[in-house]
Amino acid sequence: MSSHAPCDRCEELLQDYLDRTLTDVEWREAETHLSGCDYCARRYKFEVSLRRYVRTTAAERMPPGLMDKLSELRGLDATA
Amino acid sequence: MSEPGPNTEARRIAGEERDRARFEEEALALADQVYRVARRLVGSREEAEDLVQETYARAFRSWRSFTPGTNLRAWLLRILTNLNVDRGRKIQRSPQTQVLEETDYYLANKVASAAGEEALEADEVVERLSQDSIVKALADIPAPYRDAVVLVDIGDFTYADAAQILDVPIGTVMSRLHRGRRALKQHLAEEALG
Numbered sequence: 001m002s003s004h005a006p007c008d009r010c011e012e013l014l015q016d017y018l019d020r021t022l023t024d025v026e027w028r029e030a031e032t033h034l035s036g037c038d039y040c041a042r043r044y045k046f047e048v049s050l051r052r053y054v055r056t057t058a059a060e061r062m063p064p065g066l067m068d069k070l071s072e073l074r075g076l077d078a079t080a
Numbered sequence: 081m082s083e084p085g086p087n088t089e090a091r092r093i094a095g096e097e098r099d100r101a102r103f104e105e106e107a108l109a110l111a112d113q114v115y116r117v118a119r120r121l122v123g124s125r126e127e128a129e130d131l132v133q134e135t136y137a138r139a140f141r142s143w144r145s146f147t148p149g150t151n152l153r154a155w156l157l158r159i160l161t162n163l164n165v166d167r168g169r170k171i172q173r174s175p176q177t178q179v180l181e182e183t184d185y186y187l188a189n190k191v192a193s194a195a196g197e198e199a200l201e202a203d204e205v206v207e208r209l210s211q212d213s214i215v216k217a218l219a220d221i222p223a224p225y226r227d228a229v230v231l232v233d234i235g236d237f238t239y240a241d242a243a244q245i246l247d248v249p250i251g252t253v254m255s256r257l258h259r260g261r262r263a264l265k266q267h268l269a270e271e272a273l274g
Contacts, residue, residue: 014184015258021239042200043188049206050187051233054264057214058234062115066129070111073133074104076140 006033010040014047103143107136110153117235118160120218121227131167135160154241161227161245187265190273209272217267225260228253233261 013030016022022030034041114135119128138159139146146155191199199205218226231242232253239257243250 011183011185015261021254039197042192042197043185046188046191046200046206047184049203050265053206053209054214054218055234057209057211058120058218059116060119060125062112062132063125063129066115066132067108067111069129069133070108070136073136073140074101074108076137077100077143 007037007040010034010037011043014044017044018047018051100143103146104140106152107139107143107156110156111136113153113235114156114160117157117230118164120215120230120234121161121164123219131160131164134163138163151241154237154245157231157235157237158245158247182262182266184262184265186262187269190269194273209268213268213271217264217271220267221260221263225256225263228256229260229264232257 010030010033013022013026016026017030034044111132115128115132118132118135119125122128122131135156139156146152188200191205195205218229221229227246228242231237231245232239237245239250239253242257243253246253248256
């Protein structure tokens, strides 16, 4: 368990760090902390795996037959 | 070399036919990606199928309002999310769970205390989360947060596109996304680790 301030701060920066939306100053702040803190570095790595996994796991292919139904809608263009 | 004459109108119509056909081809090529997002925005496969069909019906009717060269996938999703809201999705969901303000390390901390710090380094720990638990956790996030998470993290839309699709400012997308991801991790912790 970590309850000291630099790790809390690093936790706050996690999402924006991975989204690449940190300012340069914040980015350096995160990098500096991560290079010396296994606790946070492991949690960042975990988040990367989690995001990748959620992205692939939650994806579901189109059911068979739907494409045909959509194609049949072609030409619906109503010249109102 | 277009000389005015009786053929001009016919040529114009033929040109428009081509534009329409091209639009339809391009839209249909995105159907799988549109469905993938739709499927996670609504509760069931049937609903997602209906919603995608309604979306394409509307898109084909109003193809002239699409500006060529802009993001067609975002345009389709804009139609889809509007239709979804019109359908009164508020009632289709089980009571919305409250978003607790858990922090970003919440799930990782749970994993670490259950399986040890080193477990965080191993991809297998993440992979042990079942598809069901991820799908259920996503479904349990309150709709506005889920929309942001699904569009950005599953649909790969930028913040700006998501903001346009949802018709909210970018800042709102970001805060919903952040809270949604935290809620997702909280639900996953409960689903998968008890």
